[in-house]
Amino acid sequence: MTAQIIDGVALSRQIRAQVAERAAKLAARGVQPGLAVLLVGEDPASAVYVRNKVKACEEHGLHSVLERHESTLSEAALLDRIAALNTDPAIHGILVQMPLPRHIDPHRIIEAIATQKDVDGFSTLSAGELMSGLPGFRPCTPYGCMKLIESTGIDLRGKHAVVIGRSNTVGKPMALLLLQANATVTVCHSATPDLALHTRQADVLVAAVGRRNTVTAGMVKDGAVVIDVGINRNDEGKLCGDVDYSTVRDVAGWITPVPGGVGPMTITMLLVNTLEAAERAATS
Numbered sequence: 001m002t003a004q005i006i007d008g009v010a011l012s013r014q015i016r017a018q019v020a021e022r023a024a025k026l027a028a029r030g031v032q033p034g035l036a037v038l039l040v041g042e043d044p045a046s047a048v049y050v051r052n053k054v055k056a057c058e059e060h061g062l063h064s065v066l067e068r069h070e071s072t073l074s075e076a077a078l079l080d081r082i083a084a085l086n087t088d089p090a091i092h093g094i095l096v097q098m099p100l101p102r103h104i105d106p107h108r109i110i111e112a113i114a115t116q117k118d119v120d121g122f123s124t125l126s127a128g129e130l131m132s133g134l135p136g137f138r139p140c141t142p143y144g145c146m147k148l149i150e151s152t153g154i155d156l157r158g159k160h161a162v163v164i165g166r167s168n169t170v171g172k173p174m175a176l177l178l179l180q181a182n183a184t185v186t187v188c189h190s191a192t193p194d195l196a197l198h199t200r201q202a203d204v205l206v207a208a209v210g211r212r213n214t215v216t217a218g219m220v221k222d223g224a225v226v227i228d229v230g231i232n233r234n235d236e237g238k239l240c241g242d243v244d245y246s247t248v249r250d251v252a253g254w255i256t257p258v259p260g261g262v263g264p265m266t267i268t269m270l271l272v273n274t275l276e277a278a279e280r281a282a283t284s
């Protein structure tokens with residue numbers, strides 16, 4: 001079998017067009033959805049990510065503010081900025097880019113963001129809402145993975161989904177979203193003794209490890225849906241995921257490429273969350 005490719009660029013384009021339409025409707029009522037992105041320090045990768053987030057906002061009718069701060073910014077000063085943005089009516093979503101400099105406690109920062117503006121979905125309240133099946137903001141990467149799986153038309157009810165990775169930002173929320181969609185979910189991680197034993201049973205396999213070639217063809221069930229969250233570099237410096245794409249595509253039924261799979265969906269779902277934050281604010 002040669003897998004069908006799940007095209008994250010095409011799906012992003014569709015969803016972003018819907019965001020732009022809904023943003024225009026809100027703008028006609030005098031509300032422009034607004035996202036504040038805060039970057040502390042000069043990490044080059046973070047600088048690229050935040051630029052892409054701001055650019056995506058501007059291209060789809062959302063207002064965005066990029067605040068760049070020196071790496072010496074104190075935790076108290078960052079908390080002050082968040083407090084100001086929490087009450088700013090032009091801002092519906094607040095994103096503090098991670099990682100933060102070591103003198104700033106990321107948990108304290110995330111918890112300071114007003115829940116109704118937590119478009120990253122990283123706060124304990126947002127996490128609790130997801131766990132309890134309440135409406136709230138879902139973390140953008142696993143939310144995007146769910147949209148990619150949905151786009152295959154496969155119903156998750158009764159399927160066995162295996163997630164590799166247990167981070168608070170991807171693995172754990174991914175498992176909860178799959179559970180909410182009625183899949184039977186297994187979460188594997190660095191202390192799982194026989195990874196292949198689990199992955200070979202997966203109808204849906206999500207790899208979120210951050211190590212290339214973690215998933216090879218022998219670890220994948222025929223026809224499985226394989227979602228690759230990894231962003232790594234191979235020996236030639238080319239981008240690659242956690243999945244050995246060239247061999248797994250001969251076994252899987254569906255597969256996301258890297259680049260062009262999960263990556264574009266993360267920013268797309270940030271736009272969706274920001275738009276929804278603005279829609280909720282406009283109707284409350």
Ligand code: GUN
Nearest residue numbers: 095096097098099120140
């Ligand atoms: N750093 C890497 N990815 C993310 C993300 O999705 N949100 C935030 N806030 N920081 C990140």
